Amino acid sequence: MKKAVSLMALCAVFGATAAASAAQTALPRGYEKWEKSKARINTDKKSLFYGIHYIYVDKKAMKGYKSGGAYPDGSRFVAVNYSIKEENGKQVPGKKNMIVVMQKDRTQQQTGGWRFAGFTPEGKPSGLDGKRDCFGCHEKDAKDRDYVISRYTDFK
Numbered sequence: 001m002k003k004a005v006s007l008m009a010l011c012a013v014f015g016a017t018a019a020a021s022a023a024q025t026a027l028p029r030g031y032e033k034w035e036k037s038k039a040r041i042n043t044d045k046k047s048l049f050y051g052i053h054y055i056y057v058d059k060k061a062m063k064g065y066k067s068g069g070a071y072p073d074g075s076r077f078v079a080v081n082y083s084i085k086e087e088n089g090k091q092v093p094g095k096k097n098m099i100v101v102m103q104k105d106r107t108q109q110q111t112g113g114w115r116f117a118g119f120t121p122e123g124k125p126s127g128l129d130g131k132r133d134c135f136g137c138h139e140k141d142a143k144d145r146d147y148v149i150s151r152y153t154d155f156k
């Protein structure tokens with residue numbers, strides 16, 4: 001009997017672990033082939049996005065992006081950030097330093113129905129928390145555009 005109880009406890013722990021990892025967002029494979037923005041520069045040294053970044057948008061997100069409207073579940077954005085390098089008086093991308101992902105998931109009510117995730121340049125989870133580290137800016141800047149800050153019109 002005792003054994004049965006501990007087995008059940010073990011199952012509960014595994015179940016919880018599986019649920020937690022399912023809620024984690026993976027870096028999408030092949031995002032480099034999605035539609036890509038021109039280089040976008042942010043010179044505010046205090047910003048998480050200080051540097052030069054590109055935004056990648058998957059097919060599912062494109063309709064909402066173009067209309068500035070709502071996004072179906074599964075829509076994904078990836079932004080890849082680089083340091084700023086001076087080259088012949090021009091600012092060009094230097095070293096890759098961060099990858100961030102937004103994936104639409106209606107169940108994530110605390111963060112506007114999106115999963116926010118941060119990754120190292122190698123694509124490993126960087127331990128950033130969507131609610132604590134990401135949602136604030138997106139809520140402030142783009143509440144009326146389903147929390148997507150950039151616009152398709154300034155994409156190209």
Ligand code: HEC
Nearest residue numbers: 040077079100101102116117118128133134137148149150
């Ligand atoms: C300092 C404010 C700020 C914080 C904090 C922030 N973002 Fe953003 N994010 C922005 C801005 C501004 C843009 C638009 C950039 C542009 O116009 O090129 C953006 C764009 C994005 C995009 C492209 C889609 C869009 O909204 O335009 C993704 C994906 C993204 N952020 C994910 C994240 C994740 C994940 C985190 C947390 C790890 C995070 N962001 C934290 C300000 C922020």
